[in-house]
Amino acid sequence: xxxxxxxxxxxxxxxxxxxxxxxxxxxxxxxxxxxxxxxxxxxxxxxxxxxxxxxxxxxxxxxxxxxxxxxxxxxxxxxxxxxxxxxxxxxxxxxxxxxxxxxxxxxxxxxxxxxxxxxxxxxxxxxxxxxxxxxxxxxxxxxxxxxxxxxxxxxxxxxxxxxxxxxxxxxxxxxxxxxxxxxxxxxxxxxxxxxxxxxxxxxxxxxxxxxxxxxxxxxxxxxxxxxxxxxxxxxxxxxxxxxxxxxxxxxxxxxxxxxxxxxxxxxxxxxxxxxxxxxxxxxxxxxxxxxxxxxxxxxxxxxxxxxxxxxxxxxxxxxxxxxxxxxxxxxxxxxxxxxxxxxxxxxxxxxxxxxxxxxxxxxxxxxxxxxxxxxxxxxxxxxxxxxxxxxxxxxxxxxxxxxxxxxxxxxxxxxxxxxxxxxxxxxxxxxxxxxxxx
Numbered sequence: 001x002x003x004x005x006x007x008x009x010x011x012x013x014x015x016x017x018x019x020x021x022x023x024x025x026x027x028x029x030x031x032x033x034x035x036x037x038x039x040x041x042x043x044x045x046x047x048x049x050x051x052x053x054x055x056x057x058x059x060x061x062x063x064x065x066x067x068x069x070x071x072x073x074x075x076x077x078x079x080x081x082x083x084x085x086x087x088x089x090x091x092x093x094x095x096x097x098x099x100x101x102x103x104x105x106x107x108x109x110x111x112x113x114x115x116x117x118x119x120x121x122x123x124x125x126x127x128x129x130x131x132x133x134x135x136x137x138x139x140x141x142x143x144x145x146x147x148x149x150x151x152x153x154x155x156x157x158x159x160x161x162x163x164x165x166x167x168x169x170x171x172x173x174x175x176x177x178x179x180x181x182x183x184x185x186x187x188x189x190x191x192x193x194x195x196x197x198x199x200x201x202x203x204x205x206x207x208x209x210x211x212x213x214x215x216x217x218x219x220x221x222x223x224x225x226x227x228x229x230x231x232x233x234x235x236x237x238x239x240x241x242x243x244x245x246x247x248x249x250x251x252x253x254x255x256x257x258x259x260x261x262x263x264x265x266x267x268x269x270x271x272x273x274x275x276x277x278x279x280x281x282x283x284x285x286x287x288x289x290x291x292x293x294x295x296x297x298x299x300x301x302x303x304x305x306x307x308x309x310x311x312x313x314x315x316x317x318x319x320x321x322x323x324x325x326x327x328x329x330x331x332x333x334x335x336x337x338x339x340x341x342x343x344x345x346x347x348x349x350x351x352x353x354x355x356x357x358x359x360x361x362x363x364x365x366x367x368x369x370x371x372x373x374x375x376x377x378x379x380x381x382x383x384x385x386x387x388x389x390x391x392x393x394x395x396x397x398x399x400x401x402x403x404x405x406x407x408x409x410x411x412x413x414x415x416x417x418x419x420x421x422x423x424x425x426x427x428x429x430x431x432x433x434x435x436x437x438x
Contacts, residue, residue, distance in 0.1 A: 036068065037067075037068055037069065037070045038068055038069055038070070038327055038330055039070045039071075039072055040069060040070070040071050040072070040098045040099065040327060040330060040331055040334055041071075041072050041073075041074065041097040041098050041099070042071065042072070042073045042074070042097055042098065042099040042100075042101075042319075042334075043073075043074050043075075043082070043086070043096075043097035043099070043100045043101060044073060044074070044075045044101040045075065045076050045077065045078065045079040045082040045101060045103070046075075046077065046079060046263070046286065046290070046317075047286060047289040047290050047293065047351060047353075048075075048101065048153060048154075048317070048347070048351075048353070049289055049347040049350055049351030049352075049353050050073065050338060050347065051073055051075075054289075054292075054293055054350075055347070055350060055351060056343070056346040056347045056349070056350040056351065058338060058343055058346065058347070059071040059073065062334060062337060062338075069330065069334070071334070074097065077263040077265070078263050078265060079103050079263070080400070080401075080404045080408075082101075083103065083106050083400065086100055087115075090115060090118050090322070093118075093322075093324040096322045096324060096325060097322075097325075098321065098322070098325045098327055098328070098330075098331035098334075099319050099320070099321055099331050099334060099335050100319075100320050100321075100322060101153070101317050101318070101319055101320075102141075102150050102317060102318045102319075102320050103315065103316075103317050103400060104140060104156075104315060104316045104317060104318070104395070105315075105395075105399045105400030105403055106399075106400040106401075107140050107141055107150060107318060107395070108140075108231070108395045108396055108397045108399065109397040109398065109400070110141075110149060110150070110320065111141065111142065111143045111144075111149055112397045116143040116144075116145075116147065116149065117323075118322060118323060118324070119147070119149035119150070119320050119321060119322060119323060120149070120320075120321040120322070120323050120328050120331075120332055121147040121148060121149070122148050122149065122150065122151050122320070122321065122332055122335060122336065123146075123147065123148035124147075125328075125329060125332045126321070126329070126331075126332025126333050126335060126336040127332075127333060127336050128151050128332075128335070128336035128339065128340075129340070130148060132340070132341055132357045132358065132359065133151070133152050133339075133356055133357055133358070134152070134155070134356050134357070134358055136392050137152040137155065137316070137356045138152070140318075140392070140395070141318050141320075149318075149320050150318025150319060150320040151318060151319050151320075151335055151336060151338075151339040152316070152317075152318055152339060152356030152357070153316070153317045153318060153319060153338075153339055153344075153353065153356065154285065154286055154315075154316050154317060154344075154347075154353035154354055154355060154356055155285070155313060155315075155316040155354050155355075155356050155387060155390065156220070156284035156285060156286060156313050156314040156315035156316045156354070157284065157285055157311070157312075157313055157354055157383050157384075157386030157387040157389075157390060158217060158220060158221065158282065158283065158284050158285075158308045158311065158312045158313065158314050158386060159283045159284075159285075159305045159306060159307060159308055159382055159383065159386060160179075160180075160183075160190075160280055160281075160282060160283055160305070160306050160307070160308050160309075161280065161281050161283035161287060161288070161291060161303055161304070161305050161306075162179060162279055162280045162303070162304055162305075162306060163276060163278075163279045163280070163299075163302055163303055164302055164303070164304050165276065165302050166201075166202060166205055166276060166278075166279040167179070167197075167279060169200075169201075169202045170196075170197045170199075170200045170201050170202065170279065171200050172193070172196070172197060174304070176304050176305065176306045176307075176377070177306075179304075179306040180306040180307040183308075183309045184307070184309065185309060185310065186309055186310075187218050187221075187243075187247050187309045187310065188247075189309060190309050191247065191250055191251060191254065191256065193207070194207035194208055194251065194254070194256035194257075194280075195207075195254060195256060197256070197279060198255060198256055201279075204277065205258075205276065205277055205278060205279060206255075206256060206257055206258035206259075206277065206278045206279070207256040207257070207278065207279050207280060208251060208256055208257045208258070208278060208279070208280050208281070208282075209257065209258050209260050209262065209269065209272065209278040209280070209281045210257055210258065210259075210260045210261065210262050210269070210281075210415075211248045211249070211251045211252035211257045211259075211411050211412075211414070211415045212248065212261065212262065212407035212408065212411040212412050212415070213262045213281065213282050213407075214244075214247060214248050214251050214257070214282060215244045215245065215247070215248035215406065215407055215411050216244075216282065216314055216403065216407065217244075217282030217308070217312065217314060218240075218243060218244035218247045218248070218310075218312075219240050219241055219243075219244035219403075220284075220312040220313055220314035220315075221308070221309075221310040221311060221312030222238075222239070222240025222241075222243060222244065222312070222393065223240065223391065223393055224238050224239055224240045224393060224394070225238060225240045225241065225393045225394075225395075225399065226238060226241065226395070226396060226398070226399040226402050226403065227393070227394040227395055227396035227399060228394065229394055230394070231394050231395065231396055232396060233396040233397070233398045233399075233402065233436075234396075235402050235406075235432075236429070240393070241406070245406070245410075245411070245421075245425070248411045248414075249411070249414055249421045252411060252414045252415035253414070253421075257278075257415060258272055258277055258278040259415050259416050260272055260278075261408065261412055261416075269294075270294040273290075273291060273294035273295040273296075273299075274294060274295055274296050274298070274299070276295075276299065276302070282308070282314070283305060283308075284313070284314040284315050285352055285353055285354035285383045285386075286315060286316075286351075286352070286353045286354075287352075288305070288351070288352030288371060288373075288374065288379065289350075289351035289352050289353065291303055291373070292351075292352075292371070292373040300372075300373050300375075301373075301374075301375045303373070303374055304374065304375075304377055305374060305377050305379060305382055307382070307386075308386075311386055311389045311390070312390075313387075313390045313392065316356065319335040319338060319339055320335075321335055339356075339357075340357075341355070341357040341359055341360045341363075344356070344357050344360045345360050345363060345365040345366065348360070348365070348366055348369060348380075349365065349369060349371075350371075352371050352379060352383070354366075354383045354384070354387055361384050361387055361388075362384070365380075366380045366384055367380050367381060367384060368380055368381075398432075398436050401435065401436060402432055402436070405428050405431045405432055405435070406428050409424075409427055409428060409431055410424045410425060410427065410428040411424070413427070
């Protein structure tokens with residue numbers, strides 16, 4: 001969900017009024033068809049699993065229950081570009097969807113002084129049961145004055161997804177317990193497994209998809225990430241960032257990655273799933289839906305899921321309602337319904353997104369779940385066990401932006417262009433100093 005771009009290119013793209021969030025317009029949807037229906041627009045990124053094509057068909061279900069509502073989703077792969085566009089539109093109160101998805105890396109900025117007043121308080125409008133959510137998930141989306149600006153969609157407990165066919169051809173075990181044992185407890189063992197894989201790798205394949213993806217996985221397994229315990233940005237002194245950087249740099253320089261940028265607009269990463277060009281991908285629960293969609297029917301049953309070297313939480317999102325929307329009350333009701341436990345369970349059953357509601361996590365629907373794409377893999381038990389061990393790290397207003405600079409302008413330069421790691425790190429520091437006004 002990352003992008004590498006210049007600020008000029010971004011602003012030009014916004015001026016062209018692309019559909020990164022929703023169609024061009026003024027402050028939310030005001031559409032009504034000839035029969036009086038209200039159109040609610042929802043802006044998302046990645047794979048939320050609500051849609052009627054490959055998801056849980058929640059939009060069709062809600063429209064059937066509410067005949068006066070029509071739902072239109074605008075979805076993009078690149079979460080960083082989505083966020084940059086959303087910030088600009090919030091500043092203008094123009095062009096916003098009725099519901100906007102927010103990624104956890106940006107939630108502290110969304111609840112901060114510059115943006116907190118832009119959102120509806122979903123603790124008082126829409127009818128959501130805040131008590132149903134994990135307490136820490138609600139806390140993340142709560143402003144200093146107690147308003148809840150986002151309802152939790154999913155959380156991101158991590159695993160490692162691996163291609164069994166490629167593992168077999170590289171003479172590695174394929175049983176998920178044996179695979180997990182290869183790297184249990186240590187990301188260094190994961191790198192060592194990658195080097196073993198490359199010795200017998202099928203032609204044209206790599207052990208791992210992306211060094212920057214590996215960075216995100218490792219930092220997500222650390223108790224201190226971009227912020228210190230006070231919630232202040234302190235990435236330069238973070239042991240978690242240092243460990244993730246060192247691990248990603250070694251992966252990039254040792255030739256075990258496919259040198260891809262995750263969620264790239266050219267579709268190279270997506271195509272590599274379909275063409276089986278890499279054997280592993282760091283796999284928060286929401287990644288299973290992406291694998292299903294991108295690897296396609298021809299690879300069904302070839303992917304499995306193993307425990308990660310170290311447990312962690314990568315990602316997780318919220319639904320928020322801009323105050324300026326012309327149908328904010330109806331939008332709040334839809335957001336509450338989409339994030340209710342029953343709908344969380346439906347999305348998990350189709351897309352694998354681990355819910356952020358307490359009872360859903362412990363329900364048979366999740367505990368006993370298997371995703372058809374992954375065969376007999378006990379997806380529910382693997383990810384719910386991982387979720388039970390999550391202790392959220394402190395977050396700052398700038399975590400998402402700093403993560404993008406590190407991965408797209410640091411690790412990716414090392415991986416794809418051979419940039420010296422020390423120079424790449426200095427480039428990251430300059431970007432942070434230039435782009436972030438702390």
